[in-house]
């Protein structure tokens with residue numbers, strides 16, 4: 001490989017670009033995780049997480065990837081043989097349901113076409129039909145990172161309430177938290193699962209569970225085996241700013257800085273920024289004459305756009321050309337859309353000119369890979385970016 005110059009464009013939908021401020025914060029010396037200075041850091045990050053999740057309840061932080069936080073959500077609230085209702089919105093929803101099966105849960109999977117989010121009407125229908133209340137939890141991936149489709153969690157909550165069903169609501173926000181409007185308390189979510197390396201602008205390595213009163217109560221009787229993931233000792237130690245085991249100290253330094261950055265920008269402004277960049281991206285894709293995978297206007301993801309290529313073209317070849325020529329990484333198609341789509345991440349530490357550069361690289365790559373494009377999508381996107 002020839003030596004590259006300038007910054008690599010990491011435009012996959014996670015891990016995302018880590019701001020220099022966060023990297024600098026993480027380079028501070030590691031401290032005693034049982035000492036007095038640590039408790040100040042611990043409480044500051046735990047308090048700072050609440051507003052991002054939209055909760056006044058506990059947020060459990062694990063030294064783990066998002067997958068670990070998935071397991072924690074299931075293991076703390078459910079018992080062997082319990083039924084969970086899941087939806088095939090895409091690759092990540094399927095991975096979560098396989099994990100549930102592996103842990104000894106029964107999964108009632110609603111099939112999907114990977115172009116739509118969770119249908120609140122189907123949620124209501126399924127739960128109304130479950131008169132014996134066999135379903136103990138409804139699992140929803142808020143932003144399906146494999147497809148660029150964002151499910152309407154508030155409407156899913158209303159559907160559960162209309163059905164009068166007591167199931168817990170477990171939501172994966174690994175690629176939405178800190179980028180897309182989200183309200184754990186207001187939407188009545190019981191466990192919100194998240195991770196550090198997407199909207200929170202950190203390197204991979206932290207997993208999160210925001211936990212409702214109802215989920216805490218369920219954890220007292222749930223019998224799936226758990227030890228490392230057990231909320232109780234963590235929440236107890238967190239009261240004073242500590243963890244029952246060695247936490248990821250330097251990632252917590254980074255988290256403290258990232259939370260300050262989100263707070264300084266203002267969460268409503270952060271959400272609006274992501275919406276605006278997503279709109280400009282879609283404008284470019286439409287001008288190119290290519291198809292967006294998400295098929296419902298209400299469900300377009302603010303954090304990534306998955307682009308479907310005409311059948312005779314290989315999306316991985318387009319990504320390969322773009323990486324080789326322009327040093328930019330784009331997201332691969334996963335699972336059943338492998339080779340058919342590529343994904344542009346426009347989340348986290350990102351601005352107008354990052355988007356302009358990203359779309360320029362994509363447009364040149366499409367030309368070089370011989371994918372026919374109709375119009376100059378970059379100019380269309382730039383015209384959108386000239387507007388507030």
Ligand SMILES: *Cc1c(COP(=O)(O)O)cnc(C)c1O
Nearest residue numbers: 065066067092143145174175195
């Ligand atoms: C990235 C992602 C995951 C997996 O998280 P890891 O940190 O790779 O374990 C799960 N769900 C969604 C929606 C994701 O975007």
